[in-house]
Amino acid sequence: MNIGISHELSEEDVKFRYINDAITSKGWTKDSIFMEQQVKFTDGKISLHGNIVHREKPKFADYVLYVNKATPIAIIEAKDTKHTVSYGLQQAMEYAKMLDVKFAFSSNGEGFAEHDFLTGQERCFGMDEFPTREELIERYKKGINEGNGLNEQEEAVINQPLCSGQNIFPPRYYQLNAINRTINAIAKGQNRILLVMATGTGKTYTAFQIVWRLLKSGLKKKVLYLADRNILVDQSIEQDFKPLEKVIHKIDYSKDKDKLKELLSHQVYFALYQQLIGQSDAKNYQELFPNPDYFDLVIIDECHRGSAKDDSNWRTILDYFSSATHIGMTATPKETRYQSSIGYFGEPVYTYSLKNGIEDGFLAPFKVINITTNIGDEWRPIKGQKDIYGNEIEDRIYNNSDYDYNIVIEDRHREIAQEITNYLKSTDRMAKTIVFCADETHAERMRIALVNANADMCKKNPDYIVRITGSDEYGKGKLDYFISVASKYPVIATTSKLLSTGVDCKMVKLIVLDQQIGSMTEFKQIIGRGTRIREKEGKTHFVVMDFRNVTRLFADPDWDGPIEVDPDYPPKPCPVCGKYPCICPKTTTSSACPVCGKDPCECPTPPPQPKPIVDKNGCEVKVINKVVSVYDTNGKLLRTESITDYTKKSIIDTYATIETFTSKWNALKRKSEITEMLKEVGIDITTLKHDRNMDDVDDFDFI
Numbered sequence: 001m002n003i004g005i006s007h008e009l010s011e012e013d014v015k016f017r018y019i020n021d022a023i024t025s026k027g028w029t030k031d032s033i034f035m036e037q038q039v040k041f042t043d044g045k046i047s048l049h050g051n052i053v054h055r056e057k058p059k060f061a062d063y064v065l066y067v068n069k070a071t072p073i074a075i076i077e078a079k080d081t082k083h084t085v086s087y088g089l090q091q092a093m094e095y096a097k098m099l100d101v102k103f104a105f106s107s108n109g110e111g112f113a114e115h116d117f118l119t120g121q122e123r124c125f126g127m128d129e130f131p132t133r134e135e136l137i138e139r140y141k142k143g144i145n146e147g148n149g150l151n152e153q154e155e156a157v158i159n160q161p162l163c164s165g166q167n168i169f170p171p172r173y174y175q176l177n178a179i180n181r182t183i184n185a186i187a188k189g190q191n192r193i194l195l196v197m198a199t200g201t202g203k204t205y206t207a208f209q210i211v212w213r214l215l216k217s218g219l220k221k222k223v224l225y226l227a228d229r230n231i232l233v234d235q236s237i238e239q240d241f242k243p244l245e246k247v248i249h250k251i252d253y254s255k256d257k258d259k260l261k262e263l264l265s266h267q268v269y270f271a272l273y274q275q276l277i278g279q280s281d282a283k284n285y286q287e288l289f290p291n292p293d294y295f296d297l298v299i300i301d302e303c304h305r306g307s308a309k310d311d312s313n314w315r316t317i318l319d320y321f322s323s324a325t326h327i328g329m330t331a332t333p334k335e336t337r338y339q340s341s342i343g344y345f346g347e348p349v350y351t352y353s354l355k356n357g358i359e360d361g362f363l364a365p366f367k368v369i370n371i372t373t374n375i376g377d378e379w380r381p382i383k384g385q386k387d388i389y390g391n392e393i394e395d396r397i398y399n400n401s402d403y404d405y406n407i408v409i410e411d412r413h414r415e416i417a418q419e420i421t422n423y424l425k426s427t428d429r430m431a432k433t434i435v436f437c438a439d440e441t442h443a444e445r446m447r448i449a450l451v452n453a454n455a456d457m458c459k460k461n462p463d464y465i466v467r468i469t470g471s472d473e474y475g476k477g478k479l480d481y482f483i484s485v486a487s488k489y490p491v492i493a494t495t496s497k498l499l500s501t502g503v504d505c506k507m508v509k510l511i512v513l514d515q516q517i518g519s520m521t522e523f524k525q526i527i528g529r530g531t532r533i534r535e536k537e538g539k540t541h542f543v544v545m546d547f548r549n550v551t552r553l554f555a556d557p558d559w560d561g562p563i564e565v566d567p568d569y570p571p572k573p574c575p576v577c578g579k580y581p582c583i584c585p586k587t588t589t590s591s592a593c594p595v596c597g598k599d600p601c602e603c604p605t606p607p608p609q610p611k612p613i614v615d616k617n618g619c620e621v622k623v624i625n626k627v628v629s630v631y632d633t634n635g636k637l638l639r640t641e642s643i644t645d646y647t648k649k650s651i652i653d654t655y656a657t658i659e660t661f662t663s664k665w666n667a668l669k670r671k672s673e674i675t676e677m678l679k680e681v682g683i684d685i686t687t688l689k690h691d692r693n694m695d696d697v698d699d700f701d702f703i
Contacts, residue, residue, distance in 0.1 A: 008081065009080060009081040009109060010080050011062075011078050011079060011080045013080075013109075014078050014079070014080060014081060014107070014108060014109040015062065015078045017109065018107070018109040018127055019062075019063070019076065019078055019107050019109070019127075022107075022112075022127045022128065022130050023063070023065070023076070023130055025128075026130050026131065026132040026133065026135075027132045027133040027134065028065060028133050029133075031066075032065060032066050032067070032068075032133060033063060033064075033065060033066075034061075034063065034064045034065075034066065039060060039061040039062075039063070039064045040058050040059070040060050041058075041059055041060070041061060041095075041098070041099065041172070041173040042058045042059040042173075042359075042360040042361055042362070043055070043058050043360060043361035043362055044056045044057055044058035044059075044361040045358065045359055045360070045361045045365075046358075046361055046364065046365050046533070046540055046541060047365070048365055048367060048541055048630055053540050053541055055361060056361070058361065059095070059098075059360075061075050061076075061077070061092075061095050061099070062076055062077050062078045063075070063076035063077075063078075064076075064099065064101075065103075065133075065136070067137055067140070067158060068158075068159070068161055069161060069162060069164075069170075070158075070160070070161055070162045070176070070179070070180070070213070071158050071180065072099050072100070072101045072176070073101055073102065073103060073136060073137065073140055074096075074101055074102075074103040074104070074105060074136060075092045075095045075096045075099065075101055075103070075104050075105065076092065076105040076106070076107065076112075077089070077091050077092040077095070077104075077105070077106045077107075078106075078107055078108075078109075079106065079107070079108045080108065081108055081109055081110070083108050084108065085106065085107060085108050085110055085111045085112065085113045085124055086106055086113035086122075086124065087106065087108065088106035088107075088108075089104060089105075089106040089113045089114075089115055089122070091106070092104035092105060092106050092115070093115050096115075096117065098173060099173050099176075099177070100176075100177040100180065100181070101117075102116070102117045102118050102140055102143070102144070103115070103116060103117065103136065103139075103140075104117070105130075107127070109127070110127070111124055111125060111126050111127055112124065112125055112126075112127065112129070112130055116139075116143075118139070118140070118143030118144065119143065141155075145188070151187065151188070153187040153188075153219055154184060154187040154188065156187075156217045156218065156219065157183045157184065157186075157187045157213060157214075157217050157219060159217075160213045160216050160217040161213075162179075162209055162212070162213065163208070163209060163212040163213075163243055165243065167242075168243065169205075171202075171205070171206070171209060172202070172362065174197075174201065174350075174352040174356065174360075175201075175202055175205065175206045175209070177350055177352075178195055178197060178206045178349075178350045178352065179206055179209045179210050179213070181349040181350040182195060182210050182327060182349055182350070183210055183213055183214060183219075185349050186214065186219065186220075186325055187219065190325075190346075190349075191324075191325045191326065192325075192326050192328075192344065192345045192346050193325065193326070193327045193328070193345060193346070193349055194327075194328045194330070194345035194346060194347070194348045194349065195327065195328070195329045195330075195348060195349065195350055196330060196331070196332075196348040196350070196351040196352070196353075197329070197330075197331060197350075197351075197352045198331050198352060198353055198354040198356070198357050198363065198528065198531070199331045199354070199524075199525065199528025199529070199531055200357065200362075200363050200528060200531040200532045201352055201357050201362060201363065202240075203301075203329045203331070204235070204236050204239070204240045204241075204301070205240045206329075207225070207236075207240070207299055207301075207327070207329060208236075208240040208241050208243075208244070210327070211223055211225075211241075211244070211268065211297070211299070212243070212244070214297065215244075215267065215268075220296050220297040220325070221267065221296055222267060222269075222294055222295045222296055222297070223267065223268045223269065223295065223296075223297045223298075223299065224269050224271065224295045224297070224298045224299070224321065224324070225241075225268065225269065225270045225271070225298075225299045225301065226271055226272075226273060226276075226298065226299065226300050226301065226317070227270070227271075227272060227273075227301040227302065228272065228273050228274075228301075228302065229272070230272060231479065231480075232301055232302070233250060233270045233271070233272060235504060236270065236301075237250060237270055241268070241270075244267075244268055247266055247267035247268055248266065248267075248268045248269075248270065249263070249266035249268070249269050249270070250269075250270045250271070251263075251269055251270065251271040251272075251275050251276065251288070252275065253275050253276075253278060253284045253288065256288055257284070257287060257288065260288065263288060264294075269295075273317065276288070276317050277316070277317065281316075283316070283320075285317055285320055285321075286320065289321075292320050292321055292322070292323065293323045293324075294321075295321050295324045296323075296324050296325065297324055297325050297327070298318065298321050298324045298325070298326045298327070299326075299327045299329065300318070300326065300327065300328045300329065301329055302329070302330060302331075318344075326344075326345065328344070328345045331354075331524065331525065331528060332520075332521040332524045332525060354524065354527070354528070354531065357531065358531075361533075362533070363531040363532075363533065364530060364531050364532065364533045364539065364540060364541045364542050365541050366527070366530060366531075366541060366542045366543060366544055367541070367543050367544070367628055367629065367630055368543075368544045368545075368546055368551045368554075368628070368629045368630075369423070369543060369544070369545045369546065369626060369627070369628050369629075370546050370549065370551065370625075370626070370627045370629065371419060371545065371546065371547050371623055371625070371626050372623070372624055372625040372626075373412065373415060373547070373621050373622065373623055373624060374621060374622050374623075374624050375398075375399075375403075375409065375412065375619065375621055376399065376400050376547075376549075377399055377400075378397045378398070378399050379397070379398050379399070379409070379619060380395070380396070380397050380398070381393040381394075381395060381614075381618070381619075383395070385614075385618060387612035387613050387614055387618070388613045388614070388615055389610065389612075389613070391612065393407070393612050393614070394612075400516070400547075400548045400549065401516055403438075404437065404438035404439070404442040404445075404514075404515075405438055405439075405516070405611075406611065406612075407611055407612045407613075407614065408442075408445070408611050408612065408613040408614065409614050409619050409621060410445075410613060410614065410615050410616060411614075411615070411616040411619060411620055411621040412619075412621045413445050413446055413448075413449040414449050414452075414453075414616070414621070415621040415622065415623060416446070416449070416512075416514060416547055417446065417449035417450045417452070417453040418453050419545070419547075419623055420433065420435065420450065420453075420492075420510075420512055420545065421450070421453040421454055423510065423543075423545065424510070427509075428509070429454075429457060429491070430488060430491055431491070431509040431510055432482070432491060432492075432493075432505065432507045432508045432509055432510070433491065433492045433493070433508070433509070433510040433511075433512065434492075434493050434495060434505065434508055434510075434511050434512065434529055435450070435492065435493070435494045435495070435512040435514060436495060436496070436511070436512065436513055436514060436515045436526060437494055437495065437496050437514055437515055438496065438514070438515045438516070439496050440467075440469040440470070440471055440472070440496050442496070442514075442515075443467050443469055443494040443495055443496050444467050444494070446494045446514070447465055447466070447467040447494045450465045450492055450494070451464075451465050454492075457491070461488075461489050463478060463481075463489040463490045464489060464490065464491050464492065465490065465491070465492040465493075465494070466478045466482070466490040466492070466493055466494075467493070467494045467495070468482065468490075468493045468494070468495050468498055469494075469495055469496055469497075469498050470496075470497065470498050475493075476498075478490050479498075482505070483504055483505050483506070485506050485507055485534060485537060496515065504532070505529050505530075505532070506532040506534050506539070507532075507534060507537060507539055508529050508530045508532075508542060509530070509539060509541075509542050509543065510530075510542065510543050510545060511526065511527070511529055511530050511542060511543070511544050511545070512544075512545045512547070513526070513544065513545065513546045513547060513548055513550045513551070514547045514548060515548065515550075516548055516550070517548075517550045517553070520553060523550065523553045527544065530542035530544070551629070665700060685699055685702065689702055
């Protein structure tokens with residue numbers, strides 16, 4: 001112990017006078033020590049107050065000790081001499097749990113306190129007794145895996161560094177956790193692995209670093225990366241996997257089937273499921289790779305979308321390459337009788353949720369504007385009312401669940417388009433916007449309504465508004481431009497499903513919900529379209545504009561909570577054959593059509609009845625209420641605010657009476673001081689005045 005240490009030393013003094021010497025004298029070199037300035041491991045949560053955005057303080061660790069840059073091993077928290085030796089230990093333990101390290105220390109310069117996560121024990125010791133680098137690494141290696149230590153493969157992986165370089169960012173703490181958890185599980189022999197990481201947290205980059213370390217350490221030699229959308233494959237190859245471009249091949253069955261020898265010369269293969277399955281379940285994968293043991297690692301991107309579904313064609317690919325290690329990656333694991341991530345891969349080895357990402361400041365927070373129309377809850381046609389085709393409209397009550405699904409109200413499209421336009425005019429007309437619609441036809445109607453509401457912008461560039469859907473070749477051709485940070489146009493995209501998952505829309509600032517969404521998985525995926533942060537380009541948060549009360553799902557306990565589990569999963573085997581799915585022979589009883597006598601029926605199908613369309617004369621739509629809501633990271637309602645009411649309340653809380661405010665106003669040398677003070681509580685007077693067309697009104701009179 002340092003007897004007689006000064007009791008007036010600051011935390012910085014303690015670090016530089018005592019702790020630095022204590023750890024460097026034990027063999028901890030500069031390469032294995034990262035001090036506070038280098039160890040900011042969160043960015044600080046972005047908070048929304050009124051129309052002001054600010055970042056909270058990020059989390060820093062005083063010291064992080066590493067085995068190497070891929071493997072952190074200990075946290076040290078320093079405190080000034082007014083505190084006890086162990087005062088900072090709980091903070092060190094909190095950070096240690098976040099960074100997935102096994103040893104936490106605190107010190108006030110008189111000694112060290114230690115918590116060992118491998119044994120659960122704590123102790124205090126002198127400044128000259130800090131463990132040497134070799135001692136602590138040895139304790140880690142012996143104590144890991146419930147005291148069974150590391151096997152040869154784990155040793156090889158631990159010693160394998162991350163991929164680094166000029167254009168490669170070091171992993172964030174949670175990415176490093178996911179990388180290490182995954183490769184350690186593989187090294188221990190686990191062959192089915194699930195990684196759950198929220199949209200926008202870098203799943204593909206994480207997958208790249210996993211592949212890099214496994215290839216370089218020799219644990220894996222041939223890798224197959226599966227996805228269900230071309231854009232996912234191309235983005236991965238061109239961006240995160242760029243350092244491996246010399247050993248990467250994108251599978252194209254039409255070309256590769258005639259060059260099988262050349263095909264087998266690569267290390268990392270990217271493929272769409274469709275390319276490997278082929279037409280009519282041709283099983284192209286067997287022709288391209290006749291040896292089912294060819295791959296020793298298969299990565300399944302967005303595995304919640306059905307790759308692990310028991311009766312899926314995609315599952316046949318996984319079954320064929322069953323000897324390989326399978327890593328499933330998803331933002332929203334799903335566990336139902338129809339889809340099973342957990343049932344196939346097992347419990348996640350690591351989870352980093354949307355809540356975690358927003359709390360840490362890596363994902364953008366959001367506000368919700370709930371907009372109610374006069375027909376949202378109910379509209380009933382008058383007796384004998386006809387649609388534009390001259391057909392009588394069924395007499396019943398219609399509501400948000402019907403519009404654009406069972407009946408089309410033309411004026412509703414106009415009113416919604418006008419609300420979107422008004423919002424963009426009051427904020428930023430070049431803010432990237434996605435409008436989620438009921439179906440592709442609805443997406444086209446909304447495109448037309450938005451064009452008419454934004455004719456001035458479409459005159460400048462007709463691609464200001466574009467429909468981007470699965471069947472729209474022109475729109476799909478504009479997708480890369482829409483998601484590009486550098487490209488201004490398109491600005492507004494109307495869609496139904498195409499943009500709901502897997503597309504990296506970094507600059508989206510407004511998400512409009514005008515479709516019914518019952519699935520929590522789909523809801524999370526759609527919200528995830530807005531969570532990327534691009535501060536340099538002005539993207540710090542986003543807004544959800546809800547016309548269907550979809551955001552009621554925030555109140556669901558499953559919002560960013562436990563994995564969705566269907567009580568009927570896993571499915572029960574057939575009571576006859578004992579298998580799932582059932583393999584009983586099909587009965588041969590005839591089910592011929594009683595009209596045409598054929599099985600299957602060959603009767604001509606009558607054309608479908610068009611949805612009733614009601615024009616403005618038949619139903620006029622108006623917005624009757626708007627509520628701005630701010631949610632916390634649990635999806636719990638923090639507050640509901642009318643901007644005017646929020647401003648009034650904040651001013652009254654600060655200045656209780658008009659006399660108090662007037663006295664303060666008159667005493668100020670600069671009137672701008674009031675507006676600066678109000679900004680601190682989330683009120684931007686300039687913006688509020690502009691929103692109400694009161695730019696010329698004096699600040700005092702406005703307040």
